[in-house]
Amino acid sequence: MISFRRLGRWLIILVLGLLVAYGMSRFVVMAWGGIYHGARAPYLQLPGTTAMSIRWQTPSAERGVVYFGLSPGQWLGSIEEPRASEEHEVRLSGLKPATRYYYAVGTTQHIEYGGNTEYVFETLPPVGTPLAVRGLILGDPGYATGGAQARVRDAAQQWLQQHARPGRADLDLLLITGDLAYQSGSNPQFQENFFQPYAAWLRNVPAWPTYGNHDARRWAFYTIFSLPTRAESGGVASGSEHYYSLDVGPVHVVVLDSEDTDLRKSGRMYRWLEQDLQATQQPWLIAMFHHPPYTKGSHDSDRWRDSWGRMVDMRQTFLPLLEQQGVDLVLSGHSHLYERSYLLDCHYGTSDTLKPFMIRSKNPQSIYHKRSATRAPHQGTVYAVVGSSAKLDDGALNHPVMPGSRHERGAVLFDVEGNSLRAHFINEHNVISDAFTIVKGMADGATSNNDCRAP
Secondary structure, three states, rough: OHHHHHHHHHHHHHHHHHHHHHHHHHHHHHHHOOOOOOEEEEEEEOOOOOOEEEEEEEEEEEOOOOEEEEEEEEEEEEEEEOOOOOEEEEOOOOOOOOEEEEEEEEEOOEEEEEHHHHOEEEOOOOOOOOEEEEEEOOOOOOOOOHHHHHHHHHHHHHHHHOOOOOOOOOOOEEEEEEOOOOOOOOHHHHHHHHHOHHHHHHHHOOOOOOOOOOHHOOHHHHHHHHOOOOOOOOOOOOOOOEEEEEOOOEEEEEEOOOOOOOOOOHHHHHHHHHHHHHOOOOOOEEEEEOOOOOOOOEOOOOOOHHHHHHHHHHHHHHHHHHHHHOOOOEEEEEOOEEEEEEEEOOOOHHHHOOOOHHEEEEOOEEEEEOOOOOOOOOOOOEEEOOOOOOOOOOOOOOOOOOOOOEOOOOEEEEEOOEEEEEEEEOOOOEEEEEEEEEEOOOOOOEEOOOOOOOO
């Protein structure tokens, strides 16, 4: 007769065996999901004032070459990779700031992509250059099924063509709020749901993504993207691809990881963010991370159990620092709708704790004024949830800080020029469904409220 002690041992061994088997199978799934064999068109990474990285992929291993010059086919030089590979990455350096370059990629025997006017990039201007900056925000865009993604993309491209800037590129910034590859962030899903649909943008402007929960389901995201760790594109070196910053003209952008990084004040990301925001002298500050601090869409930021508390953690831990440092616009995704706040400050609790003084401006035309022409603490921040560039889910859309809520697919285009930031939410039917403006240096603008107490 088997004793209870012996039976207990066998049960423990069985449970441990099942855990080991699950862990091994999970490891295989995660690792296998990071593999993709096939062609991938060129995409730009790690721009600098004098440098740019170009990545692409070929079905078989070869030694890649990048040709570059000031006009198509009239090459100033070329760089060949030291060894053959399917995945290619070439860093161009010694370039001129704020200069347009044409390029082509291939081998010494043939050109596979480029050599015409469609393959072009611009190096970054010196930090702080008073340059008009245009950006596109895609929210949770990695879902190609059903044609909605293409309609949003085409509507945004049509707006860009209708509002072309003579002598300037279509875009200076391409910001992505996470979840670039549904359902599980595998490398083939990135190809189908991100690189193929957006190839025409990616070959001309670097993509700046934040890490989404679907991206984190496989080991592909950080092998596909080359993100700044040593301040290659501006800001303070983070030492991690999970969080970084960049500068484009007068705009400073911080990208945070709300999915897979320590969200405590004692964590490395928080300490780096403090250093980075204190160091920048840029007049315009934008922050981006995946989990929204305020939403009543397909997720609910009031609920601790929703998304393992990450929305609550970002609101309670990071928003006080962002607002203290004068961040103007905070972008997130995750909730598959569109929401846009008032000019907001000091609201770090659930939606039922909102006080009137926390809304710094309720302008009916959504034109929000700040008193200071430069950075100043606690003069208000606009929060935008951009999560419906491909997927659309249901939600109450009744968060009291969000007057601009839409159950629509779309993307946001914005222009920073001088003392104003103007943004438009353009839906899949090419209609401007929401718009807002932030204007600095206005006598009637919001003033600082450093201690977050009611006046």
